[in-house]
Amino acid sequence: MQELKSLSDAILTGDAKTARDVTEKALAAGVDPLTLVNEYMIPAMTEVGRRYECNEYFVPELLISARAMKASLELIRPLLVASGREPAGRVAIGTVKGDLHDIGKNLVAAMLEGGGFEVIDLGVNVAPEQFVAAVREKKAQIVAMSALLTTTMPSMKSTIEALEAAGVRRQVKVLVGGAPITQRFADEIGADGYSENAPGAVTLARQALSLA
Ligand code: B12
Structure with missing residues (x-):
């Protein structure tokens, strides 16, 4: 090797x-x-x-x-990335507002696609209202957020609050990840799932849609 x-x-x-x-x-x-x-x-x-x-x-x-x-x-x-399969579900993924790190987010997106999910990649520096729009307009069933900076972690909470304010929180599952994120933080902000790596994100997404 x-x-x-x-x-x-x-x-x-x-x-x-x-x-x-x-x-x-x-x-x-x-x-x-x-x-x-x-x-x-x-x-x-x-x-x-x-x-x-x-x-x-x-x-x-x-x-x-x-x-x-x-x-x-x-x-x-x-x-x-798998091809030619019926999508297992639709995921809107992005790196949260203020944060430009996208290597981990891209890996998670690729693994989700490989796991049969349709992935709407919102990119980096994604504001809460962009996640809300993806749920409303693109009918995403899962919102997956990535943050690498401790200073941008609060944007995950703001996004969950924006989903609540828009009346769509109950119709989506929210997954969070990125190096500084912990299960405890995920619980505190009311996320539905956290994983420390990309394969774990696929497992979470399947569980979220009761496919696991
Ligand atoms: C590469 C890098 C950069 C690159 C990013 C390039 C890019 N296109 O992504 C550049 C040079 C642009 C950069 C810039 C900065 N960076 Co930087 N960067 C890194 C570095 C070295 C690696 C990050 C990385 O790609 N890791 C590899 C990937 C694969 O890992 P990952 O992102 O964690 O993703 C995995 C998991 O976390 C998980 N995951 C990720 N997202 C999600 C989402 C979900 C839903 C789930 C379930 C799982 C999941 O799955 C992934 C795969 O296993 C880290 C150090 C580190 N060890 O993390 C610093 C680091 C994150 N950066 C840091 C800093 C300070 C900065 C800057 C502020 C520097 C500066 N002074 O300008 C800027 C900020 C720019 C901005 N506004 O975002 C600090 C943050 C410190 C802190 N406490 O917040 C770190 C930790 C370095 C350090 N030790 O100080 N950075």
């Missing part, structure tokens, strides 16, 4: 070309895409975060590492 370690190294050093090349070769050799994500890519991003915390890395390094991670994910995403 020495070659796969070069995928972690490429993300750590922000070498998008190598990240893409190694991913391409590994997939062609039959390596499971989820093995790449869970054993090489996410640990590399976690290490990037650790280095940032220790002032070894700064925002430019975060950006180039994120770009390398995305280059690799672009090849993996289509493999996680």
Whole structure:
């Protein structure tokens, strides 16, 4: 697995070309895409975060590492997405207002699609009213919110309040996640589910619609 370690190294050093090349070769050799994500890519991003915390890395390094991670994910995403099935349900997903982190959100979206859900990706910096509109106009049955900054976590609560104010809270299940989120926080704000990872998000979505 020495070659796969070069995928972690490429993300750590922000070498998008190598990240893409190694991913391409590994997939062609039959390596499971989820093995790449869970054993090489996410640990590399976690290490990037650790280095940032220790002032070894700064925002430019975060950006180039994120770009390398995305280059690799672009090849993996289509493999996680199932096709030609009746959707299990409709999920509106977004990173909450004020927050631009989307790597985890994109992974969750891809896994949900792979799990047979129709995913309406609202992108990043999504205001509460945009989530409400997705429920009203696109008939989303699940609202999935991601936050990576402690300062944007309160936007999850504001979104739940906006769903309540719009009279649509009872018709949707609300799932939350992202590195700073905990089960306790999810309970406090009245979310219906929390998971610390993308496969867990699929399990939650299935449970939410009583498909599990
Ligand atoms: C990459 C990165 C960036 C990139 C983002 C690129 C992008 N397109 O996403 C850039 C450089 C833009 C960036 C910017 C900033 N960042 Co930043 N960033 C990170 C970093 C290193 C990695 C995040 C990541 O992608 N992780 C990998 C993914 C796969 O993990 P994940 O997002 O947690 O997602 C998983 C789970 O949480 C879960 N999940 C995620 N969403 C959901 C949703 C649901 C519904 C469910 C069920 C599950 C779920 O499933 C995912 C897959 O398993 C983290 C450090 C870290 N360790 O988290 C800092 C970090 C989040 N950033 C931080 C900071 C401070 C910033 C900036 C303020 C820096 C600055 N001074 O400008 C800005 C803020 C910009 C903004 N307004 O959002 C801090 C936040 C600290 C805090 N207490 O809030 C962190 C923790 C770094 C640190 N240790 O200080 N950042």
